[in-house]
Structure formats: C-alpha cells, structure tokens
Amino acid sequence: MSIRARRRTILGFLSPAVLALALIGIAPLLYAFWTSLHFFNLTKLRHVEFIGLENYGTVLGDPVFWEAMGRTFTLLLIALPLQIALGLGIALILHRPGLGFLKTLTRLSLVLPMATTYAVVGLLGQVMFNLKYGVVNQLIGFLGIAPVNWIGDPLNAFAMIIFWDVWQWTPFVALVLLAGLATVPGEVEEAAQLETRNWWTVLRHVQLPFLIPGLVAVLILRTADTLKLFDMVFTLTRGGPGSATELISLMIQRVGFRAFDQGLASAQAIILLIITIILAQAYIRLFYKEV
Amino acid sequence: MAAAPGTRRAAVIQIALMAAVILFCVFPFYWMVTTSLKTQVLALESPPVWVFEPTLANYRSVLTEDGVGRTLVNSLIVAVSTTALAIALGLPAAYALARFEFRGKKDLWFWFITNRMISPIVLALPLFLIVRKLGMLDSKLTLILIYLTFNLPIVIWICTDQFRSIPVELDEAASLEGASHWRVFRSICLPLAMPGVAVSAIFAFIFSWNELMFALVLTRNAAKTAPAMAVSFMEGYNLPYGKIMATSTLIVIPVLIFALIASRHLVRGLTMGAVK
Numbered sequence: 001m002s003i004r005a006r007r008r009t010i011l012g013f014l015s016p017a018v019l020a021l022a023l024i025g026i027a028p029l030l031y032a033f034w035t036s037l038h039f040f041n042l043t044k045l046r047h048v049e050f051i052g053l054e055n056y057g058t059v060l061g062d063p064v065f066w067e068a069m070g071r072t073f074t075l076l077l078i079a080l081p082l083q084i085a086l087g088l089g090i091a092l093i094l095h096r097p098g099l100g101f102l103k104t105l106t107r108l109s110l111v112l113p114m115a116t117t118y119a120v121v122g123l124l125g126q127v128m129f130n131l132k133y134g135v136v137n138q139l140i141g142f143l144g145i146a147p148v149n150w151i152g153d154p155l156n157a158f159a160m161i162i163f164w165d166v167w168q169w170t171p172f173v174a175l176v177l178l179a180g181l182a183t184v185p186g187e188v189e190e191a192a193q194l195e196t197r198n199w200w201t202v203l204r205h206v207q208l209p210f211l212i213p214g215l216v217a218v219l220i221l222r223t224a225d226t227l228k229l230f231d232m233v234f235t236l237t238r239g240g241p242g243s244a245t246e247l248i249s250l251m252i253q254r255v256g257f258r259a260f261d262q263g264l265a266s267a268q269a270i271i272l273l274i275i276t277i278i279l280a281q282a283y284i285r286l287f288y289k290e291v
Numbered sequence: 292m293a294a295a296p297g298t299r300r301a302a303v304i305q306i307a308l309m310a311a312v313i314l315f316c317v318f319p320f321y322w323m324v325t326t327s328l329k330t331q332v333l334a335l336e337s338p339p340v341w342v343f344e345p346t347l348a349n350y351r352s353v354l355t356e357d358g359v360g361r362t363l364v365n366s367l368i369v370a371v372s373t374t375a376l377a378i379a380l381g382l383p384a385a386y387a388l389a390r391f392e393f394r395g396k397k398d399l400w401f402w403f404i405t406n407r408m409i410s411p412i413v414l415a416l417p418l419f420l421i422v423r424k425l426g427m428l429d430s431k432l433t434l435i436l437i438y439l440t441f442n443l444p445i446v447i448w449i450c451t452d453q454f455r456s457i458p459v460e461l462d463e464a465a466s467l468e469g470a471s472h473w474r475v476f477r478s479i480c481l482p483l484a485m486p487g488v489a490v491s492a493i494f495a496f497i498f499s500w501n502e503l504m505f506a507l508v509l510t511r512n513a514a515k516t517a518p519a520m521a522v523s524f525m526e527g528y529n530l531p532y533g534k535i536m537a538t539s540t541l542i543v544i545p546v547l548i549f550a551l552i553a554s555r556h557l558v559r560g561l562t563m564g565a566v567k
Binding site (some may be wrong): 025028032094095098102123127141167201225231234235269270276280286 | 301302305306308309310312313315316317319320322323326334335336337338339379380381383384386387388391393399400401402404405406407408409410411412413414415416417418419420421436437439440443447472473476498500501503504508518520521522525530532535536539542543546547549550551556557558561563564565566567
C-alpha cells in the first residue's frame, strides 16, 4: 500500500474520535484559558475586560485557594495511608489459600463501594451520620460514646469525609494490591514461608517488591481523584460547615457558579489542570513504556 | 488433611476478618434500603429502629409525585446514548492505535490519561459558558456529547488492549485475500473484540450514570438526571429521609449490577491498564 493510502486509512479510523475529543475536550480548555485572562463575571457580562495574568496573581496570593489546596492534601495525607494499611490487610487475607466461597463473596462486596454513585454516598452520609436520627451515633452509643455532631462541627465533618473516602476507595486499593500479590512467583513465596513463619518478613522481603507498581499507581490515581473529589462532599456538606470541608474542586465550583467570578475560577481551574498534567505525565512515564 | 491447631486458629481469624470486610462494605447499602422502606415518622425515630413493618410508600411517592421516574429515564437515555456513541467513535480509533504506527500516538495516550485524572470542574466552567451561548442548556443531547470526554478515553483504552490481543496474522491473512483494512476491522477483528467492547460499554454506562457535576451545572429541569434530582431533595430542614434513600436505591441498583458483572475488569479499567 502506498504511504498516502496508508495515511488516509489511519486518518479514516482515527479522525471521528479525535475530532470529537478536540471539540468537546480541548476547545473548552482553550476557552477556559481565554476566560482566565479576563475579568469575567456572570453578573457583569457587559464588562468583560482583558486583564492579562491578573487573575493568576490573585489566585496565587489568595489564602482561600491555598486553604482549599491544604484541605485537599490533608484529606489525601490522612485517607491514603489508612486506605493502604487497610487495603494491604484485606489483600493479604484474600491472598491466603482456602475458603474459596467466602473469598469470592468478599471480593464481590469490595466491588460495591467503588461503583456506588458518589452523590449517593454523600446522601447516605447525611442519613447515617445525622446527629439525632443517625445510625452511627446509635452504634457508637453502644460503646458508651456520647452522640457526636458530625455534620455541624468543622473537625467532625472533615473526619466524616475521611470516613467515606476510606469506605469507598479502600476496596480499590485492596484489589490493586491483591493483583500485585498474585504476581509473586509461587515457588518464591512458598520457599520464603518455609523459611520463616513471620508474615511481616515475607511481606517486606518477598512480596513488597511486587507491590511497588500497584502502590505507585494508587498514589498517583488517589492524588488525582482527591483533586477531583466533588460529588460526595457536595451532597454531604456542601463544603461546610463554614469552609471546613471545601476541597479544591468545590471551591472552584463556588467561585465560578455561586460567586459568578468565571475569570478567577478559570484561573484556578487552569492551575489545577497543570497539576493534573504533571500527574498524568508521571503516570505515563511509569506505566506505558511500550506506547 | 488434618489442620494443626495453629492453622485452624488462623482460619477462624481469616473468616472473622473477611466477615468484617463484607459487613463494612455492605452495611451502608443495608441501611439505605431499610431506610427507604420506612415511613417518614419511622425514619425520624431517635434512636433509629431496626425492626419495623416495611412499606413501599416512598417508592410510590418519588416515582409518581416527585418525578424521579422521569429523571431515571433521562439518566438511562443519556447513559445509553453516550455509551453507544463512544463505542461507535472509539472502536475504529482503538483499532488504529492497536494496528498502526503513526506520529502523535504518544500525545493521544497522554490525552486519555489526562482525561482520566482531570477534575470535571475544569471542563464544566468553559462548557457552561459555551453551551449557554449555543442555547443548549438543559438538553439531553448536550450531556450525551459532553460525557464523551470521559467515555471515549475509557472505550478506546480498553478496546485497544483487546485488539492488541488478537493475532496480527489474522489481519495479514485477510489482507492477502484482498480484504481492505475496513473490511478486516469489521468482519474479522470486531467479532473477536466483543468481550472488550462489552466491558468498555459497562464502564461507560457506569461513569455516565453516576455523573453529577455536568448534570448539576448544565441541566435545570427537562434534562435533569437522577443524581441531580436526588441532590435537590436536600433542601430545607427535616429532610425526607425515606424518599431520599428510595431515590438513592433506585439510582444505585443498576450500577451495582453492572459493576458485579464486570467485577473482574474493574481494577484494570480504573487504573487504565496499569494494574492487570
């Protein structure tokens, strides 16, 4: 086949998808960049004015932006170690031989939280963590703990967000690590287990090297997902009380759609986009060597 | 094989821990469903009651009075259409990525991964302005098109992987017989790629069905999807807990079924193939 015919074939296969992506995925980002260079308020649309990088200067000097970033990474730094510790525990339990049926049942249960509509997780949170009618306060009451005002107290509300993030994504970490454990060659593992009865030694010296790729994937994806996190928190607390649970995506949504400052929100969004691109680059370098 | 006392104890611990994991994962769903079967008076019992006479009244009232049924239909139309469109556009592209070498391939992959990670608010801001200017707010078509931003990458990614697993020799043999690339794609590779197509369709459906940000920003009434509807129950004091949980149950059941069907592929899909 001639080079031109070949090129035409490739183009024919690719162009529908690429055109669609360019139109709905890339054009809006360019428009967001344009917006970010303007004073652009939804209530003052007659006064759209080019102001250069001023919005970016405002964002970078804005404590509200940095506080939202800080909260987002605080959530990540608390939730992720919990998810990894619990997930690793679950993976090790499921990796032990025997108990086929119960194991299948556990695996299937693990699938449920991560498929659940994020907005529904937030609604569930409202119902279960309610001060008066919530089952969580009833359950901790059995342990002799007084009812906790989860939704109305800044610190407790943040703890509640951590709880739901851990509930929804520990299963994901567990299944990723379980897949990693399955890549350890059987003979090596058995030899190590004959050598020592200490599971920690086996984990550290035999299994851990095989878990590293999964852990790195979890680290990058959980970082990206926490920067994305919106639905669950929005339905659960709307970022409140005050701004106690206002993560970065919620803050941008508020500035753009409730304070109507599209210019400023776009500048914030572009900064978030840059962080995402860095994460995506790292992910590609680490996992798609053949591409 | 007789188990030593030590291993028997270990097995008991293992069973107990697995039961705890199952309970942890499933309990919120149990609570959701039981609350949805309570009357408002029962739902506002403090402390909550565990044993009661269940009623379907909440389901009746959300479906007939509150129009949740209509929003579920909207969600279904949007999710099915965008999935079909993503597959129609994505399959040829996936085939090209699996079979041809060309410049820009790396950039395409980069774009997919970025889309897996990007916060929806980044796209929602400009899309709101564009859609408003085009007069396409509150339209199902708008959502169907916009959901391609996350559905196309997932379909293309999973199907590329699937096409790669089909031996190239099949293509070559058919080409020698005089079949065009399009013909090879349609008659030889596509039927063999069906498992991947099914998995990617399930993924696209789940993501579209669960989506909230775009639905919240771009729909008002006519095109409102079920998650956006559920959120709108959350206004005011004395929330209608039974109704909210009934709506939640209706939203969650289809995705949970699909997720269980595709459970073996879930991790691979969520990590874009980094974890097999």
